[in-house]
Amino acid sequence: MPSARYGILLSRINDHVLSWGQAVAGGNDPYARELARQAREREKARKAAEAAAKRKAREEKLAYEAARAQEAVDRTSVAEHDAEQLAKLLRSSVLDGQPLTFDRLRQEFVPSPFIPPKGRIKAAPLPRWEEYEPEPPRGLLGALGFGRRGHDAEVESARKRFDRALRDHARDEKKRAEKLEEARAQHKERNEEEAARVEQWNTALEERRNAYRDRDVETVEWFVNQVLAASVYPHGFPKANQVSFQADTGDLLVEIDLPLEDVVPAARAYRHVKTRDEITPIPRPEKERKELYASVLAQTALRTVHELFNSDTEGVVQSIALNGHVATIDRATGRDVHPCLITLQADRAEFSQLVLTQVDPRACLKRLRSLISPNPYELEPVRPLVTFDLSKFRLMDSLDVVAGLDSRPVLMDLKPTEFEHLIRQLFEAIGLDSVNTQPSKDEGVDAVAMNTDPVMKGLCIIQAKRTKNVVPFETVSALAGVVEHKRAAKGILVTTSWFGRASEAFANEHGRLELLDGANLVHLFKEHMNLDVIPGPVPPKKRPR
Template identity: 55%
Template sequence: MILCPPAGMHSLTRGGRQVGRDPVAQRPNRLSEYQRHQQALQRAQRQQEQQAERARKAAEAESKRREREEKVAYEQRQVELAQTRTIGVEHEAEQLRQLLRNALVEDAPASFERLRRMYTPTTLDKRPWSRPTSPPRWEEFAPPEPGKLSALLGLGKKRYDAEQAASQERFREAQERYQRAEEKRRTTLERKRAAHDMRELQAARATEEFNEALDQRRDEYRAGDPEAVEWFLGEILAASTYPPDFPRGHRIAFRPATGDVLIEIQLPLEEVVPLARSYKYIKSRDETTAVPRPEKERKEIYSSVLAQVALRTIHEVFSGDPDKLINGITLNGHVKTIDRATGHEVSPCLITLSVGREQFTTLRLSQVDPVHCLNRLNALVSPNPYDLEPVRPIIEFDLSKYRLMDSMDVVADLDSRPVLLKLSPTEFEHLIRQLFEAIGMEAWNTQASKDEGVDAVAVSKDPVFNGECIIQAKRYSKLVGVESVQALAGVVEHKRAAKGVLITTSWFGRASHEFARQHGRLQLIEGPELKYLIKEHLGKDVIPGPIPPKRRA
């Protein structure tokens, strides 16, 4: 019997003998291939991990490198910003040191010729309205004609005629719209042209009128008219260029009789001097700090600034005076600030000086030390301007702004028991001025025009109880209305006077007395009191005017 090998068994002949192949004997080979595959996968995974690690480290190194570069760039920018700020404060300090020299190298800030205006015609831009639009064309509306065959056979003629009529209607409407648009365009163009011509005419006329007024101002200036002189000097000071944070306030008063001008200017506070001398960037703290300017240096710069502004103002006025009307200048320099003790606004005077043209023009301002120059000019300068320690102005009150006029002796011409109503208004005003002089005050009469209701100005000679008094004289025979008292109150406030006195040959009503009492700085003098004062101080027995009616209790 022949035996067959089991399934899965293969016979091999080895040495004449047939040997079966055992499948278990082949399993180690298959496991080895699997292991080799797993090992290959593991190697590939390790390679990927290594590559990822290398990429991560490279990215981390690149990030650190960028951070270092950004940090270096940031620090460099901060250093440059600190240097820029240092240059800025150095420039500000240098500007303060060169205030006077900058004015010396420039022309006069203003002159009548430079103030003149030039009219320059402008051209109207007609482009939006100058070009007409294209008119409608029939070709754009005409319907297509029927073909030759249709025309021969007479087909579609009715429809073509209808389309032709509709197209003609649309063409007509388009022509009407075009005509309306063209008419509107031409009308608009004409209106724009007329408006432009009117503006040009007005601009030319305004320029001509301004120049004519300027020529009149120049003639008045040459004639020594106080208002014209004060206006022109104000234009000079207003045109002067200073650093942006400088105050520009000023007041000017001119006395034509002497050729003297009183100028009051507003000086800057110590804050104009930069607190920092430089700026420095500190890397360890990542901050920019200011290197403070020494206090001694700040005070020296501020004192120099005040001196330069004073000298510069005088220089600009003298050099800008083309006709040499100004013989002398009295300058008062004030600062405006808040009194920390009271919270009120104060204006202490820090510099005051008076100098003539001849004395000032001999100075070589480009070579002087401003502080020493003021000392040479006998200026009064605050010993501690940074502490706002004031000095007393050479001229305490701006009297020349009241248009003072020459005095007239009226008392000498008074007869026995004269009637004051028979005096002229000017004579009565001079009599009142002489009365205040006899009382012990310095007094001046004002010009008849542009006096703002001021007839005279008086100043007390008492060094303790000094004060400026505005006087109005009413040579009336009837009641003086309360509106006159109210007007005087307004002038007192405007002039910043210490007191206002309203004198009349007649009397005031109860409302006037009540208003003066509530105001506190007004005094009303009626006829009887005026009679007594003239008798007491001038030695004249006068008749002031009618007897006032009895007041009701």
């Protein structure tokens, strides 16, 4: 503000001076004419400065608006590129993608060149006597022999310095050569280690290839996981998956996580609103978003099957069953859910006849044996055509324990295997598909069950403890480890006794563990099997607190 008032005051002074100068300009006063000229120059300069400032402000405003408009264009280009990538998920993989094969997994050793450390490449130049030799006496006195004694002393001193410099040079050169050789040896050792690592990898890979040809289940599942991990998708696609291979039939079951609906850009374009200086999105129509999302799911399913068949150059996999899930939260309950939105089965011969670059993904899925969510945008689930058949567990024949029980059996009197089978029958009565595992290698698993509900489905690990003492916390913790290792949806620990507070708190915090004590068993057997049981000698209601 003070500068503005000063400018106004200066302008008024210039106007007064100019008026006064014009009034006297008609006279012959040189001083008055000079004042008038100076006033005119100042006024001219002031107006020129104001015009330049306005011009600069206009240019800056235009440049800013152009930058903001370009920002809107750039954001529109990103949205268009993202949508185009989603629309070409399948086509780009078929045309541009190279299948991951065992040959492509091989590694090639390329020795790295040796780069000497800085300062160790060249030897330092040898000291030269000329750099140390003193000048002889000159002139008439030198010719007459005067000063020779002093010169001889200087020569002797220079000779000593020169010899010392030669020794220092030899020592430094030896040290340099040793350091250089040490660096060369270390580099050679690193190359040899890398060559050994590559050879070890390729040898193990060749063993895997032979095992793959022999349909070794673990090797086939390992290779399938490698193929799935190598597939590159746009940002926002999850990489979680499970695989199971049946060696006798060549059937492969794959479960993958699909992206959520927010993978489709919500904005079709962006524009700059000058009046508010805002970049606002132009929303993508809801119908277009839903159609693109449904297409993304269909393309992902077809692309996964294509890449797996294409990578299987040995012809080990004869058919693929694929279930596509999404990991999300149920908005009604707030709980984690994993609904299946796409499920399909495809034989190698049938799938090889498809021209994937020309198909409509959703129409192609309908032609195959598949089920597609009628409303994937709302996460409406479908029932998978094929689920994991529990082949990774060693299963044993079921035993009907209920038929041989008295009217009110004491659970503690049962044999361990009878108790485990009784628990299996209980969960089958509850509604789960349940089987028992072999006791020799069950890894802490007494039974496995499948929840076939399309939304909350998954593998359940069941462990039964027939004991009259409190179940140790370590047992609960170990079950949690088995649940994580088996990628199970839930772990259930059943006992005839009770659990400590630490175990109950741990199970609640874990979220996928359920503890059923003796009191729960009494209720469940009565409700689902109409069976009255006695947990054991310690009544649950008197368990220690």
